[in-house]
Amino acid sequence: MACTRAMLMTLMLVSWLTTPSWSWDSYVKDACSVxxxxxxxxxxxxxxSRTAKTNPSKWARAGVSVTIGETKNTTRYLVDLKNKNSMKGRNRAAVFDCxxxxxxxxxxxxKSLDVLRKLSAETFDTEMEDITTWISSALTDEDTCLDGFEGQNGKEFKVLKGKVTKASYITSNALALVTKLASAGP
Structure with a gap:
């Protein structure tokens, strides 16, 4: 009888450990569908996935947090490129602008993440409008960065473009997650 109980407990543990993986994947797939x-x-x-599950507010915060990380990495790269002094003329000015x-x-x-962390039901709509505006502005800023490099195609520019593009794609995703939260309500 003890052996049967131990076997049952082992099966339950194995089931519990393997089942969440599928459900965690479904949470992120659902969140990212927008x-x-x-x-x-x-x-x-x-x-x-394990913490956000089906909570639009947690997914929006996660999206903005990841966006901040990616934007910081890209900013560090741009600052290093600026300090390296390898780009000249118009391209150098474009790096400064970036x-x-x-x-x-x-x-x-x-600002967006700060407000997302303390959303209020009473001011939810106004807060969501502000957050949407700020993230849209961040996306515009990131897209604007590449404008000064028109016609460039060297290796250094391709790396820069890849980093900037990735940051803007992740920002776009965060904006979609925030928009989903706004439509879900407080």
Whole structure:
């Protein structure tokens, strides 16, 4: 009888350990279904499945948090590129502009996350409008970064473009998650 009980407990444990993986995956797939860059969303947010589950507010916070991380990494890259002094003329000015717009984007993303962390049912609609505006502005900033490099195609520019594009795609996904939260309500 003790052997049967132990075997049953082992089967239950194995079942519990293997089942959540599928359900955690379904949570992130559901959350990312509203995003434009779903594969990137799945890759960048899958680690939040166990805590966010079906909560749109937690997914929005996760999306903005990941966006802040990616935007910080890109900003560091741009600052290093600026300090390296390898780009000259118009491209150098464009790098300086990119640093400025990415720092502005970071400010807007931080404001968004701060408000997301303490949403109020009474002021929910206004808060969501502000957050949407700030994230949209961050996305515009990131997209604007590449404008000064028109016609460029060198290796260094391709790396820069890849980093900036990834940051803007992740920001777009965060905006979609925030929009989903806004439509779900407080």
């Amino acid at each position: 995003t434009r860059y779903q594969d990137l969303c799945l890759d960048s947010l899958s680690s939040y 640093v400025d717009v990415f720092q502005d984007a970071l400010d807007n993303l931080h």
